[in-house]
Amino acid sequence: xxxxxxxxxxxxxxRPGSTPYWQSxxxxxxxxxxxxxxxMALREDPVTISGERVDPVAWEHNCMEEVCGACAMLINGRxxxxxSTLVDGLDPPIVLEPLPKFPVVRDLLVDRSRLFDALKxxxxxxxxxxxxxxxGEGPRISPRAWSESYLYSRCMGCGCCLAACPQVGPRSEFxxxxxxxxxxxxxxxxxxxxxxxxxxxxxxxEGGLSDCGNxxxxxxxxxxxxxxxxxxxxxxxxxxxxxLRDLFGKS
Amino acid sequence: xxxxxxxxxxxxxxxxxxxxxxxxxxxxVDLLSLFEVKRSHSVCAxxxxxxxLDVKGEHDSVWQHIVDTIKGGAYLxxxxxxxxxxxxxxxxxxxxxxxxxxxxxxxxGLLDQRLFGGVRNRRTCFAGASTGQQLLYALxxxxxxxxxxxxxxKHEWWExxxxxxxxxxxxxxxxxxxxxxxxxxxxxxxAVVLATGGLGQIYTPKTTCSTNATxxxxxxxxxxxxxxxxxxxxxxxxxxxxxxxxxxxxSEAARGEGxxxxxxxxxxxxxxxxxxxxxxxFYFLEDWYPAYGNTxxxxxxxxxxxxxxxxxxxxxxxxxxxxxxxxxLDRDFFSARLGAILEIYRKFHGVDPLDEPMEIFxxxxxxxxxxxxxxxxxxxxxxMRRDSPRNHATSIPGLYACGECDYAYHGANRxxxxxxxxxxxxxxVAGESVVAYLRGRxxxxxxxxxxxxxxxxxxxxxxxxxxxxxxGHNPYQIHRRLGALMTxxxxxxxxxxxxxxxxxxxxxxAEASAHVDLGESSTWANQTLAHARQVSDMIRLAEVIATxxxxxxxxxxxxxxxxxxxxxxxxxxxxDPEFEAYRARWKANEAAWLKTSIAEHTAEGPRITYEPVDxxxxxxxxxxxxx
Ligand SMILES: Cc1cc2nc3c(=O)[nH]c(=O)nc-3n(C[C@H](O)[C@H](O)[C@H](O)COP(=O)(O)OP(=O)(O)OC[C@H]3O[C@@H](n4cnc5c(N)ncnc54)[C@H](O)[C@@H]3O)c2cc1C
Ligand code: SF4
Ligand code: SF4
Ligand code: FES
Numbered sequence: 001x002x003x004x005x006x007x008x009x010x011x012x013x014x015r016p017g018s019t020p021y022w023q024s025x026x027x028x029x030x031x032x033x034x035x036x037x038x039x040m041a042l043r044e045d046p047v048t049i050s051g052e053r054v055d056p057v058a059w060e061h062n063c064m065e066e067v068c069g070a071c072a073m074l075i076n077g078r079x080x081x082x083x084s085t086l087v088d089g090l091d092p093p094i095v096l097e098p099l100p101k102f103p104v105v106r107d108l109l110v111d112r113s114r115l116f117d118a119l120k121x122x123x124x125x126x127x128x129x130x131x132x133x134x135x136g137e138g139p140r141i142s143p144r145a146w147s148e149s150y151l152y153s154r155c156m157g158c159g160c161c162l163a164a165c166p167q168v169g170p171r172s173e174f175x176x177x178x179x180x181x182x183x184x185x186x187x188x189x190x191x192x193x194x195x196x197x198x199x200x201x202x203x204x205x206e207g208g209l210s211d212c213g214n215x216x217x218x219x220x221x222x223x224x225x226x227x228x229x230x231x232x233x234x235x236x237x238x239x240x241x242x243x244l245r246d247l248f249g250k251s
Numbered sequence: 252x253x254x255x256x257x258x259x260x261x262x263x264x265x266x267x268x269x270x271x272x273x274x275x276x277x278x279x280v281d282l283l284s285l286f287e288v289k290r291s292h293s294v295c296a297x298x299x300x301x302x303x304l305d306v307k308g309e310h311d312s313v314w315q316h317i318v319d320t321i322k323g324g325a326y327l328x329x330x331x332x333x334x335x336x337x338x339x340x341x342x343x344x345x346x347x348x349x350x351x352x353x354x355x356x357x358x359x360g361l362l363d364q365r366l367f368g369g370v371r372n373r374r375t376c377f378a379g380a381s382t383g384q385q386l387l388y389a390l391x392x393x394x395x396x397x398x399x400x401x402x403x404x405k406h407e408w409w410e411x412x413x414x415x416x417x418x419x420x421x422x423x424x425x426x427x428x429x430x431x432x433x434x435x436x437x438x439x440x441x442a443v444v445l446a447t448g449g450l451g452q453i454y455t456p457k458t459t460c461s462t463n464a465t466x467x468x469x470x471x472x473x474x475x476x477x478x479x480x481x482x483x484x485x486x487x488x489x490x491x492x493x494x495x496x497x498x499x500x501x502s503e504a505a506r507g508e509g510x511x512x513x514x515x516x517x518x519x520x521x522x523x524x525x526x527x528x529x530x531x532x533f534y535f536l537e538d539w540y541p542a543y544g545n546t547x548x549x550x551x552x553x554x555x556x557x558x559x560x561x562x563x564x565x566x567x568x569x570x571x572x573x574x575x576x577x578x579x580l581d582r583d584f585f586s587a588r589l590g591a592i593l594e595i596y597r598k599f600h601g602v603d604p605l606d607e608p609m610e611i612f613x614x615x616x617x618x619x620x621x622x623x624x625x626x627x628x629x630x631x632x633x634x635m636r637r638d639s640p641r642n643h644a645t646s647i648p649g650l651y652a653c654g655e656c657d658y659a660y661h662g663a664n665r666x667x668x669x670x671x672x673x674x675x676x677x678x679x680v681a682g683e684s685v686v687a688y689l690r691g692r693x694x695x696x697x698x699x700x701x702x703x704x705x706x707x708x709x710x711x712x713x714x715x716x717x718x719x720x721x722x723g724h725n726p727y728q729i730h731r732r733l734g735a736l737m738t739x740x741x742x743x744x745x746x747x748x749x750x751x752x753x754x755x756x757x758x759x760x761a762e763a764s765a766h767v768d769l770g771e772s773s774t775w776a777n778q779t780l781a782h783a784r785q786v787s788d789m790i791r792l793a794e795v796i797a798t799x800x801x802x803x804x805x806x807x808x809x810x811x812x813x814x815x816x817x818x819x820x821x822x823x824x825x826x827d828p829e830f831e832a833y834r835a836r837w838k839a840n841e842a843a844w845l846k847t848s849i850a851e852h853t854a855e856g857p858r859i860t861y862e863p864v865d866x867x868x869x870x871x872x873x874x875x876x877x878x
Contacts, residue, residue: 015775030495034599037496043779044727046770055771058778060286062461064497065595067384068290083496086601105431106776116287120399125392126351131271131679133339138348140360146353150379153353153388157289189351 004029007049007093008038010057013104016111020104024049024093035082035094036061036071059108066223069156072099072163073108079160079221099163101170112159118179122202126192139190152185152231154224161218161228173207177218177228180209184231187238200235200242209235253697255689256281258425258440260411260468262288264383264671265654266446267390268678269685273444274394274402276686281438282394283409283427285463289391292448292461293674296383297591298502299367299375300671302340306357306364311372313337318869319370320669324619324662325808326845326871327481329864332626332642332659335634336676343676344376350389354378368503368549368667375668380591383671410781411468414443414475414650415698415706422649423698426706428714431776435710437703441695442649442685445472445622446678449655453789453796454615454742455734457571459491459500467788469622469656474791478646479850479857480658481620482792483800483810486665487743489552490575491614492596498614499599501575502592503667505609506545508585511576512536512552512611514559518569524608525578535559550664550809553613557743560612567610574608613743617665619809620799621658623849624651633868635680640688643681649688653681658847662864663808717783718774722766726783729764733790736760741797745812750801757797761790795850798857805844819876837874845871 005026013020025042026049033041043056059082060070066084074097075085087094102110141149155178162168162176183199186192203209212232219228255278259270262284270280282288305311316337321330348354348362354376355363367375378385397403408430415424415437424439450466451458458464473479490505490512491498506512513532520527536555540547547555556573560566567573577585582605586593596604623646627639635642643651643659654674661669740753764787769779806816817837823830846861 014773032493032495032600034496037494040496040727044725053770055773056779058776062286062290062292062463063295064462064494065295065499066598067294067381068292068461070286070290084598086599088601106773109776112287116289116395119392120395123396125396126349126389127396128346128349128393130275131268131346131350131393132275133342133346134349137345137362141353141356142360143356143358146356150353153378153385154381156294156384157287186351191349192351 006033006038006087008042009093009095010107011097012057012107013098015106016103023054029087031088033087035075035085035087035096036064038087039082057108058106067156069158072158072160073097074099074163079163081158081160081223084223099159101163101165101168102159112157115157115159115162115176115178118175119182121175122179122183123195123199124179124182124186126186126189127195128191141190145188149185149188151226152181155181155226156224158223160221160223164217164221166215166217167211167213172211174211175203175207177212177232180212180235181226181228181231184234196238197242200239203235204239204242209239254279255441256439257442257444257685257689258283258438259444259446260425261291261446261448261654261656262394263291263293263446263448263654264387264390264674265448265656265678265681266444267387267394268675269444269446269651269653269682270403271390271393271397272679272682273685274397278686278689280397280403281406281440282403283406283411283438285408285410285430287407288394288405289388291387292464293387293671294384295459295461296671297380297500299365299377299382299668300344300386300675301367301374301666301668302344302376302672303337303374304341304344304362304364304376305372306361307373309372311374315372316340316374320660320666321662321869322875323666324664326866327484327662327807327847327864328660329626330866330868331628331634334632334868336660336673338634339676340672343672343679347386347389347675350393352378352385352389370666386671386675411447411471412710412784413471413706414647415702416475416647417698417702420476420648422647424703426703426710428710428781430781433714433774433777433780435707435714437707439698439703441689442651444651444653444681444685445469445645445656446652446654446681447656449618450789450792451615451618453733453793454737455730456494456496457491457498457612457734457738458615459488459498460615462497465785465789466618466656466792467785469652470788470792472622472645472647472650473795473850474788474852476647476852477650478623479620479795480623480847481663481799482796482850483803483848484619484663484808485615485796486549486617486619486809487553487613488616489549489556489613490611492600493572493610493612494599498612499595500614500616501596501609501611502589503549504589504592505575505577506552508588509577509580511545511579512556512573513576514565514567514573518565518567521568524574524576533559533565550811553743554811556613571612572610573612575611576608577604578606578608580605615738615742617670618655619658619661619663619665620796621656622652624657624659626659628865638683638687640684640691642684643677644684644688651681651685653677663810713784714780717767717769717780718772720766721768724763724767725770726764726767726779726786729760729767730782730786730789733760733786733793737793737796741793741800743811745800745810746814747801747812750797753797754794754801757790757794761787761794764790795857799848799850799859802859803844803848805840807844819874834874841871
C-alpha cells in the first residue's frame with residue numbers, strides 16, 4: 001500500500017534581488033494539514049523530490065488562526081492566508097509563491113512596509129489629546145454605525161488586496177485598498193471626523209484614490225471580507241464634496 | 252549628555268501602552284519587536300476585557316471585581332496592585348474608547364457588556380468577536396502617530412537577545428539581532444521595558460498561543476539575574492481544538508450554551524460518533540460533577556478530561572481527545588448565538604460542528620507567573636501609589652516588565668477577560684513608572700562602551716557556534732520533545748515523581764539544544780538560527796516551571812497535585828466536626844503555602860525561595876465553598 005502524499009512546489013529566493021528558483025517537495029499526507037502546518041512539517045526535513053537536502057523554507061507565521069495577517073502568500077496563484085487554507089481543498093501540486101507586489105526578503109517572506117507607510121500617509125488614527133484618563137466617556141455610537149465600522153476595523157494588514165490589485169506595482173505610488181478603507185473607517189468616527197479634511201487631501205494627492213481602476217480584484221481576495229470597493233465608492237463621494245469645499249470655501 | 256531614551260521590547264498591548272505613555276511624557280522610545288507590532292499575539296483574544304461599568308443595572312461594583320480577582324487567583328496575588336487594576340479599569344476602557352476602539356454597543360449607543368467565566372455580573376466589554384485585535388489596533392494607530400512625529404522609532408524584525416548591565420548591576424541597554432541580516436547590535440537605554448508576552452510555546456503544539464509566544468525573552472532576563480515568580484501557575488484551557496500546528500481555542504460558550512462532553516465507553520470503538528448509541532457514551536463531566544455538569548469550571552473540566560484520557564485511557568481512539576458535542580442542539584439558535592466561534596472550527600477542520608461532534612483536548616493557555624515586579628503601596632488608598640518608580644520594576648534596576656511576561660495581578664489563576672485588562676493596565680503603569688524613574692534619578696554619566704562591546708561579542712559567538720555546530724540535533728524536533736514532555740509531566744495534573752523525571756529529561760534536552768545542527772548556513776533571514784536560540788532559552792524557563800512546581804507541595808489555583816488535594820467534605824457544613832477538621836487542615840495549608848515563589852538563576856539551576864503575599868484588603872480566613 002502506498003502512503004498518500006502531497007506535493008508542494010515552492011518558489012524560492014535566497015535574498016532580496018537574487019534570482020528566484022523552484023523546488024518541489026513531497027510529504028506524507030495528513031487530513032488536518034493546512035498549508036502552514038505542512039510547511040512546518042517540511043522544515044524539519046527539507047529534502048526535495050530529487051533527494052537533495054536544502055535549506056528550510058522561510059515564511060512568516062504567528063497566530064495560526066487568521067487574525068495576525070502574517071502568513072499571506074500566493075497559493076495556487078491566489079493570495080491567501082496559509083494558516084486557514086486547508087490542504088484538502090487544493091488541487092495538486094500545491095504551488096506556493098511569495099505575495100506579489102512586495103519585495104521578497106527570502107523565499108515566502110516579504111516586506112510589507114509599504115502597507116504601513118500608507119497608513120502613515122493617510123493619518124489612520126484618531127487624534128486624541130493624550131492617553132491619560134479623562135473624566136467621562138467617549139462618544140456614543142449607534143449599533144448600526146458600529147456594525148458598519150466594525151467591518152473595516154478587522155483589516156489585519158495581510159496585504160492580499162494589494163497583491164491582487166492591478167494598480168499596485170513596484171513603481172506605483174498607489175496607497176492601495178487597505179489604507180483607503182481605513183480612511184473610510186476613521187472619517188466615520190465621531191471624533192475621527194475632525195481630521196477628515198486632512199485625510200481626504202492625503203488621498204486626493206498623487207497615488208491616491210484616483211489611481212483605483214475599479215477592477216474589484218481586492219474585494220474578491222480579502223480574507224476578512226472587508227467591503228473595500230464599497231469604501232472606495234464612499235470615499236469618491238467624500239472627495240467630490242471636499243473638492244467643492246476646496247473650490248468654493250467652507251459651506 | 253544626550254536626552255534620555257527608553258527601549259521597549261514588545262509591541263503587544265503591554266509594550267504599546269508603555270511606549271505611548273513614555274512618548275507622551277517627552278522621552279524618546281526605541282520599540283523592538285520580532286515582527287510588525289500589529290501582528291502581536293494580543294490579536295488572538297476574542298472574548299473581552301473586564302471593567303465595572305454596570306451598564307446592565309446589576310449593581311456591579313469595583314469592590315466585587317477586586318474580590319473576584321483575588322479569590323479567582325486563590326489569594327496569591329498581591330492585593331494593592333489588584334485594587335488599582337480594578338479601580339482604574341473603567342478609565343482605561345474609556346481611554347480605549349476615545350482612541351476609537353469599536354466596542355460593541357447597547358441600543359442606546361453605550362458600551363455593551365456581557366457575562367464571562369467565574370463572575371456573576373455582566374462586566375466584560377467586547378468588540379464583536381475580536382476584542383484583542385481591536386484594542387491592539389487602536390494602540391498601534393496611536394503609536395504610529397508618535398512614529399510620524401519622530402518620538403518613537405520602531406525596530407521591527409529585531410530580536411532582543413540579552414541585557415547590558417553596568418558594573419553596578421544597573422540595566423543600561425541591550426543586545427539585539429536583526430532577524431534579516433542577523434547582525435547583532437547594542438542599544439543603549441536609560442531604562443528598558445520588557446513586554447514580551449506569554450510562553451505557551453513551551454507546551455507546543457498543545458497551546459492556544461501564537462508561534463512567537465516562547466517566553467525566550469523573559470528567560471534571557473532571568474538568566475541574567477531577574478527574579479521569576481510563581482512559574483508553576485499556568486492556566487490550561489479545557490476545550491481547544493486538535494491541531495498539529497496549534498490547538499485553537501474553542502470558547503467556553505460552547506459548553507455554556509448546552510454542549511456536552513463525552514467519550515465512547517470503549518476506546519477501541521471505531522464507529523463515527525453519531526452512530527454510537529447514548530448508552531455506549533460516557534458523559535463523564537455530567538457523571539462526576541452532577542451539580543455543574545458540562546459547565547464545571549475551567550480547571551475542573553481540564554482535569555477531568557486529563558483523567559479520562561491519560562489515566563483511564565478512555566480518550567477517543569485511545570488518544571488525547573474527547574468529544575464536545577453540539578449536534579443535539581437547535582441549529583438556528585446555535586448559529587445565531589455562536590456563529591463566529593463555529594466558523595473557526597469549520598475553517599480549520601473543514602467540518603461543521605453542528606454535523607459532527609468536535610474533538611477537543613486541554614491546551615496551555617496563559618502564564619500567571621512571570622518576571623517578578625515590584626509595587627509601592629499607597630497607605631492612604633491601599634492601592635498602588637501612582638507614579639512610583641517602583642511599580643512594575645523588576646529586580647534589576649532600570650529594567651521594567653509588563654504584560655503577560657510579568658507575574659502580577661492573577662495569583663494562582665486568572666479570570667477570563669482579566670488579562671487584556673492587566674496587559675494594558677500594566678503597560679500604562681510601567682510607562683508611567685519609567686517616566687518617574689527617569690525624572691527622579693540624578694545625573695547619570697554615559698555608560699562606558701566596554702560592556703556593550705563585550706555583550707555583542709558574546710552574542711555573536713553564540714551565533715557562530717550554532718552556525719558551525721553540526722551537533723546532530725534538529726531544533727524543531729527538540730522543541731516538539733519539549734512540548735510533549737511539559738504537557739505530559741508539568742501540565743494539568745502534577746505528581747512529584749513525574750516532576751523529578753521531567754527535570755532529568757529537561758537536562759537532557761538542554762544538553763541536546765547545545766548541540767544542534769541548523770541544517771542551513773544561510774547568513775540572511777536564517778529562521779532556524781533564531782529558533783534554535785529560542786528553544787534553548789525555553790528549556791531554561793521550563794526548568795524554572797518544573798522546579799517551582801516540584802517545590803510547591805499543595806493544590807492552589809491552576810497548580811494541582813492530586814495527592815495533596817483538600818476536598819470539601821461532601822454534605823458537611825460549618826459546625827459539623829468533619830467540616831471543622833477540614834477547616835483546620837485548610838488553615839494549616841494556608842499558613843504553610845500562601846506565599847509567592849521566586850526563582851533565581853544559579854549555575855546549578857533555579858533556586859526557589861518564597862516571599863509573603865500582601866493580603867491587606869481581603870485576608871483569606873475562609874475556605875472557598877461554591878455549594
Ligand atoms: C487564544 C487566546 C485567547 C485569549 N483571549 C483573551 C480574552 O478574551 N480576554 C483576555 O483578557 N485575555 C485573553 N487572552 C490573553 C491575552 O490575550 C494575553 O495575555 C495578552 O494579549 C498579552 O499581551 P502582551 O502585551 O503581554 O503580549 P503579546 O501581545 O504577546 O506581545 C508580545 C510582544 O513581544 C514581542 N517580543 C517577544 N519576544 C521578543 C524578543 N525576544 N525581541 C523582541 N520582541 C519580542 C513580540 O514581537 C510582541 O510584539 C487570550 C489568550 C489566548 C492565547
Ligand atoms: S478596485 Fe481599485 S483598489 Fe481594488 S483592486 Fe481594483 S484598482 Fe485595486
Ligand atoms: S483589506 Fe483585507 S486583504 Fe487587504 S490588508 Fe486588510 S485584511 Fe488583508
Ligand atoms: S498565522 Fe496569523 S494569519 Fe495566518
